[in-house]
Amino acid sequence: MQRLTGSGAALAVHRRLNRTTVDLPRDRSVPALFRACARRRPDAPAVVHGDRVLDYRELDRLSDGLALRLREHGVAPGVTVGVCVARSPELIVTLLAVLKCGAAYLPYDPGWPARRVLGLFADAGCRHVVTDRETGPDGCVTVRVRRNGIVPADHGPDVDVPPEAIAYVNFTSGSTGRPKGVPIRHAGIARLVLGARYAPLGEDARLLQLAPVTFDAATFEIWGALLLGGTCVLYPDGFVRLSRLGAVLRERRVSVLFLTTALFNAVMDEAPGALDGVGTVLTGGEAHSPRRIAAALRRYGPGRLVHVYGPTEATTFATYHPVDLLAEGSTTLPIGRPLQNTRLYVVDGEALCEPGRGGEIWLAGDGLSPGYLGMPELTADRFVERVVDGVPERLYRTGDHGYLLPDGAAVFQGRGDDQVKVNGFRIELGEVAHHLDQHPGVRQSHVTVSVRGDRTLVAFVVADDPSCTPAALLGHLRARLPGYMVPSRIHLCDALPLTPTGKVDRHALLATHDEAVPTGRRD
Amino acid sequence: MSSTETRSMTATERTIADIWSGLFGTGITDPDADFFALGGTSLTAVKFLARVEDRFGEDALLPETLYEDARLGALAAAIDSAVAAGGTEATAGDGDGAADAG
Numbered sequence: 186m187q188r189l190t191g192s193g194a195a196l197a198v199h200r201r202l203n204r205t206t207v208d209l210p211r212d213r214s215v216p217a218l219f220r221a222c223a224r225r226r227p228d229a230p231a232v233v234h235g236d237r238v239l240d241y242r243e244l245d246r247l248s249d250g251l252a253l254r255l256r257e258h259g260v261a262p263g264v265t266v267g268v269c270v271a272r273s274p275e276l277i278v279t280l281l282a283v284l285k286c287g288a289a290y291l292p293y294d295p296g297w298p299a300r301r302v303l304g305l306f307a308d309a310g311c312r313h314v315v316t317d318r319e320t321g322p323d324g325c326v327t328v329r330v331r332r333n334g335i336v337p338a339d340h341g342p343d344v345d346v347p348p349e350a351i352a353y354v355n356f357t358s359g360s361t362g363r364p365k366g367v368p369i370r371h372a373g374i375a376r377l378v379l380g381a382r383y384a385p386l387g388e389d390a391r392l393l394q395l396a397p398v399t400f401d402a403a404t405f406e407i408w409g410a411l412l413l414g415g416t417c418v419l420y421p422d423g424f425v426r427l428s429r430l431g432a433v434l435r436e437r438r439v440s441v442l443f444l445t446t447a448l449f450n451a452v453m454d455e456a457p458g459a460l461d462g463v464g465t466v467l468t469g470g471e472a473h474s475p476r477r478i479a480a481a482l483r484r485y486g487p488g489r490l491v492h493v494y495g496p497t498e499a500t501t502f503a504t505y506h507p508v509d510l511l512a513e514g515s516t517t518l519p520i521g522r523p524l525q526n527t528r529l530y531v532v533d534g535e536a537l538c539e540p541g542r543g544g545e546i547w548l549a550g551d552g553l554s555p556g557y558l559g560m561p562e563l564t565a566d567r568f569v570e571r572v573v574d575g576v577p578e579r580l581y582r583t584g585d586h587g588y589l590l591p592d593g594a595a596v597f598q599g600r601g602d603d604q605v606k607v608n609g610f611r612i613e614l615g616e617v618a619h620h621l622d623q624h625p626g627v628r629q630s631h632v633t634v635s636v637r638g639d640r641t642l643v644a645f646v647v648a649d650d651p652s653c654t655p656a657a658l659l660g661h662l663r664a665r666l667p668g669y670m671v672p673s674r675i676h677l678c679d680a681l682p683l684t685p686t687g688k689v690d691r692h693a694l695l696a697t698h699d700e701a702v703p704t705g706r707r708d
Numbered sequence: 709m710s711s712t713e714t715r716s717m718t719a720t721e722r723t724i725a726d727i728w729s730g731l732f733g734t735g736i737t738d739p740d741a742d743f744f745a746l747g748g749t750s751l752t753a754v755k756f757l758a759r760v761e762d763r764f765g766e767d768a769l770l771p772e773t774l775y776e777d778a779r780l781g782a783l784a785a786a787i788d789s790a791v792a793a794g795g796t797e798a799t800a801g802d803g804d805g806a807a808d809a810g
Contacts, residue, residue, distance in 0.1 A: 424750075424771030427758040447751050455758035608751045638732045639755075641747045673747045 188572040191537030202593040203528040207380035214346035214371040216285045218412040232274045234419040249341035251282035256342045262287030267314040275330045279315045287344040289351040292398040297667045348372035358612045362619030366558030373500035376551035378409045380525040383505035384465045390415035393439045401501045431459030440464040445609030446471035453477040469493040471606045473518045494520035500552035519594040540589045547580045607640050610669045620665045626653030631689045642672040645694045720784040727759045743778035
């Protein structure tokens with residue numbers, strides 16, 4: 186096995202940084218951890234949704250009942266089950282029931298194009314669906330759940346779920362046009378929520394479930410409550426409204442909240458009072474604005490705000506940085522140190538970097554995905570094995586660049602490729618361009634991010650054919666991509682301008698965009 | 709460019725146009741301008757709705773209404789009828805700390 190080398194100083198700082206081992210129970214599958222809570226506190230509130238409250242006993246019995254029904258439909262250990270249920274107690278019952286069968290859930294959104302959903306299902310070998318809608322995708326065994334329509338049971342299926350089993354699959358954007366399926370093990374979820382030092386989780390904790398369940402922040406929001414005896418408070422509406430968010434946080438006494446960087450910034454700008462009563466606010470996903478972090482520190486005081494970082498491939502969060510003071514004029518906010526049972530390395534070539542030297546961020550620990558579904562080459566490229574400091578380690582190469590501060594906290598510096606974050610969504614610009622280029626009338630395309638106002642995707646197209654209008658191209662993309670990956674504007678151009686070095690001139694294109702969109706009238 | 713035959717805007721439309729000008733960094737003069745065509749995202753929508761509630765009161769404009777018809781004129785009409793129905797209540801306290809963050 187190859188070895189990561191490094192100077193004495195580089196080895197020492199990584200050794201200090203990565204002393205994160207916390208003992209975990211041997212039986213740490215999600216159903217086992219949940220059942221332990223249900224036995225300990227059967228009457229404690231598990232899920233709150235508007236006026237509905239499910240206690241641990243009810244949630245256990247309902248998920249046992251649904252799990253038995255799923256077994257009858259062939260949901261056996263190792264099976265993947267598509268889940269399309271609106272945020273509701275039934276959603277939580279469904280996720281738990283799938284896991285009690287030893288199966289994995291694959292959340293999908295009803296707004297995604299049917300052909301995309303079918304592609305994801307094919308990649309994941311998914312032939313079963315649980316939904317609260319009229320029908321599931323063609324060719325799937327579909328189990329419908331209705332509000333208050335699940336029959337409870339005293340015992341679930343007799344299945345022993347090992348911690349290495351896959352618990353769920355999330356998809357992230359893929360630069361070749363094909364989304365990447367990221368399977369996550371039960372052990373990855375246990376790693377995220379057990380022995381946590383980044384937030385006070387436990388029986389008194391009340392976590393808001395706000396993220397779409399297709400997004401891996403939901404892993405933290407749901408299992409961070411339910412595997413520790415806490416309460417998962419479901420945000421009651423489909424769309425976020427800050428006045429409503431503030432009311433829910435207050436009235437439901439939410440103690441731990443995760444907000445994407447983009448939403449956190451919006452709250453700070455528009456309604457900072459919404460977070461006044463929340464004990465711990467976790468935020469991350471994109472580079473933070475020091476101005477808003479400083480404003481948050483002034484308003485909420487120290488000990489309340491935590492900056493978190495982590496790719497889907499390492500189960501939601503990999504590092505955390507409590508924001509207790511911000512040096513005057515500071516322009517960087519560290520992503521901090523690895524979570525419990527997680528390790529972080531900054532690597533340049535095959536060498537560990539000393540503090541201050543930039544490299545790629547590599548992650549290790551129980552949170553790592555076993556690899557991308559059906560993509561052995563990409564998996565072999567991104568998930569590697571090395572001997573580090575005398576110990577064999579499986580590592581995920583994130584593609585993120587960063588460096589360590591002298592005290593060991595990591596700082597994120599950006600990426601060397603075309604992966605961007607827009608409104609909290611991780612997008613490979615190449616995936617959008619791939620689908621544009623598939624259109625028969627498109628000769629050439631370029632997709633980029635406009636930062637005027639909120640960050641939005643903008644595409645520039647050189648067309649071969651007069652029928653290739655922006656409206657037709659938008660329709661083409663909407664039939665293939667989820668809404669958040671469809672550019673908010675497509676411009677036709679005679680040619681893509683080039684820089685003197687022969688690259689597409691992004692700045693010139695964005696200047697065209699700014700000129701062309703002064704009134705916002707639909708054309 | 710905005711069309712020269714554009715009719716003059718109502719007071720509510722002008723308020724929305726002001727909010728949009730702030731959000732999109734460009735002057736808005738056309739009551740047919742569309743929030744999403746301007747580049748509005750779900751995040752911009754969160755900000756826009758917060759500012760509408762600041763000016764017109766809570767529940768003056770629901771997200772569902774915005775996602776149904778995002779033209780400036782239609783939104784102003786929806787706000788006017790919500791305000792006329794008296795279902796809204798000013799929430800002057802909510803935007804307090806925004807001054808130094810803006």
